[in-house]
Amino acid sequence: MNLDNIREYARHLHLRDVEVVEIEEDGQHLRIRIAPSQSAAPQLAGAQPKPEERKASLPGVVRSESLGWMRTSDPQQLPKAIAAGDVVSKGQLLALLEMDGALTTVLAPSDGVVEAVLATDGDRIDYGKPLFQLKPAQR
DSSP states (O other), X not given: OOHHHHHHHHHHHHHTTOOEEEEEETTEEEEXXXXXXXXXXXXXXXXXXXXXXXXXXXXXXXXXXXXXXXXXXXXXXXXSOOOTTOEEOTTOEEEEEEETTEEEEEEOSSSEXXXXXXXXXXXXXXXXXXXXEEEXXXX
C-alpha cells in the first residue's frame, strides 16, 4: 500500500459519501475516515448557512481533489500567488497541494476572474475543501 493507493481510496470514498473504510492489504491495516459532505448534513428549519458556506456552495467554486498542505507559490511552478481579481485561463495553475514532498496541482476549471481565495498558504486541505471562487468569463 503506497501513498497513491491511499489517495485513490480516499478520493473514491469522498465521491461516494462513504465516511469510513478499513483496508487490510499485505499485512498492513489502514482506516480512512472522511468527514460527511455538507449536503448530507441535516439542516435545521429556518437555519441560515454561514457566509463562508454560502460562498462555498456557489457555482465556480474550485474544490480540492486531493489532500495536502496548501502552497500558494513555488519558485519553479507558481512564482506569484493567485489573488482575488486575477484573470485566469482554463487549465491555469492556481495552487499546489503538498503531501509527503509530492505536489498536486490545482487547476482553473474554466476561464474567469478569481473572486476569492478561500484557503491560505500552509492550510491543511482535505478532499472537497473550497479553495477558490471563480466568476466565469463573459462570452
